[in-house]
Amino acid sequence: MGFLDKIKKGLAKTRAAFGSMLEDVFSNADAIDDDFFDELEETLILADMGMDTVNKLMEELRYRVRNRGLTTKDHVRFNLKLILQDMLNVGDTALKLNTHPSVILVIGVNGVGKTTTIGKIAKQLTDQGKNVMLVAGDTFRAAAADQLEIWAGRSGASIVRQHEGADPASVVYDGIQSAKAKDVDVIIIDTAGRLHNKQNLMNELNKITRIVNRELPDADKEVLLVLDGTTGQNGLIQAKTFKEIAGVTAVAVTKLDGTAKGGIVIAVADSLQVPIKFVGVGEQVDDLMPFETDSFIQALIGE
Ligand SMILES: Nc1nc2c(ncn2[C@@H]2O[C@H](COP(=O)(O)OP(=O)(O)OP(=O)(O)O)[C@@H](O)[C@H]2O)c(=O)[nH]1
Numbered sequence: 001m002g003f004l005d006k007i008k009k010g011l012a013k014t015r016a017a018f019g020s021m022l023e024d025v026f027s028n029a030d031a032i033d034d035d036f037f038d039e040l041e042e043t044l045i046l047a048d049m050g051m052d053t054v055n056k057l058m059e060e061l062r063y064r065v066r067n068r069g070l071t072t073k074d075h076v077r078f079n080l081k082l083i084l085q086d087m088l089n090v091g092d093t094a095l096k097l098n099t100h101p102s103v104i105l106v107i108g109v110n111g112v113g114k115t116t117t118i119g120k121i122a123k124q125l126t127d128q129g130k131n132v133m134l135v136a137g138d139t140f141r142a143a144a145a146d147q148l149e150i151w152a153g154r155s156g157a158s159i160v161r162q163h164e165g166a167d168p169a170s171v172v173y174d175g176i177q178s179a180k181a182k183d184v185d186v187i188i189i190d191t192a193g194r195l196h197n198k199q200n201l202m203n204e205l206n207k208i209t210r211i212v213n214r215e216l217p218d219a220d221k222e223v224l225l226v227l228d229g230t231t232g233q234n235g236l237i238q239a240k241t242f243k244e245i246a247g248v249t250a251v252a253v254t255k256l257d258g259t260a261k262g263g264i265v266i267a268v269a270d271s272l273q274v275p276i277k278f279v280g281v282g283e284q285v286d287d288l289m290p291f292e293t294d295s296f297i298q299a300l301i302g303e
Pocket residue numbers: 108109110111112113114115116117138144192193254255256257258279280281282283287
């Protein structure tokens with residue numbers, strides 16, 4: 001299955017809801033007037049694009065209609081697409097991993113899909129011939145490292161883990177030493193995502209980051225925030241908190257196959273101003289797609 005077909009399939013629920021509503025808004029409009037704008041606005045909000053992002057988008061669209069003399073529905077539709085694309089274009093969508101080793105620190109609240117996403121990314125990197133090491137920085141439960149180990153097996157990555165309850169920063173330290181000895185290309189660090197105590201989480205992530213920066217000062221580092229696409233506006237609030245405490249450089253939005261509210265991807269990119277680098281569209285190893293703005297918009301709202 002090609003990239004576009006796969007993302008279309010992954011976004012099927014969103015397409016069925018949002019895409020068809022958008023079709024209706026355009027086909028029912030007699031003119032590009034206030035009624036049209038109101039209905040469009042409502043549709044975007046229902047797709048979970050978030051108030052702030054929708055307001056910004058509507059303002060820009062109205063401006064263009066007024067000042068660029070957009071008179072046909074096709075022109076307006078085309079400009080809507082361009083504005084959405086602009087909103088997603090907030091940085092490079094590819095991971096920057098040019099140093100040996102380079103590091104991906106993966107963060108996010110419980111159950112969003114961190115470990116699964118790590119496994120899928122590891123597979124993509126090993127398929128490119130890279131030597132990948134997974135580090136079990138989620139020491140909260142033994143099962144977390146076991147789950148990571150299964151993904152290491154599936155992807156051909158190595159793994160560094162310690163006992164349950166170990167200090168995550170010490171596991172990361174071990175991982176880095178081992179990675180240096182083994183000529184690893186990419187180190188991917190799993191973390192626990194208990195957000196109910198922000199201070200704890202902040203301390204833990206700070207400690208991990210300090211170790212990474214001290215041991216690998218010149219390495220390329222990505223801080224990948226994983227968000228569950230089905231949690232809607234709640235996910236957006238989590239995203240803002242993590243951005244504040246951890247200097248997020250990349251976002252993966254998972255479980256888009258399970259939601260009709262895929263518009264959240266646009267809200268996240270726009271309000272965080274951090275590029276979406278992956279979208280998850282299923283539980284299998286190849287169900288994580290490197291993000292492509294144009295294909296995403298095409299899958300979301302059609303030609
Ligand atoms: N449908 C679907 N399920 C997904 C996707 N990504 C992850 N999942 C599922 O979400 C569940 C949680 O995934 P994990 O990877 O364990 O999440 P986590 O963030 O590591 O969770 P904790 O370690 O408990 O914090 C699993 O059942 C995954 O199979 C996706 O893109 N689509």
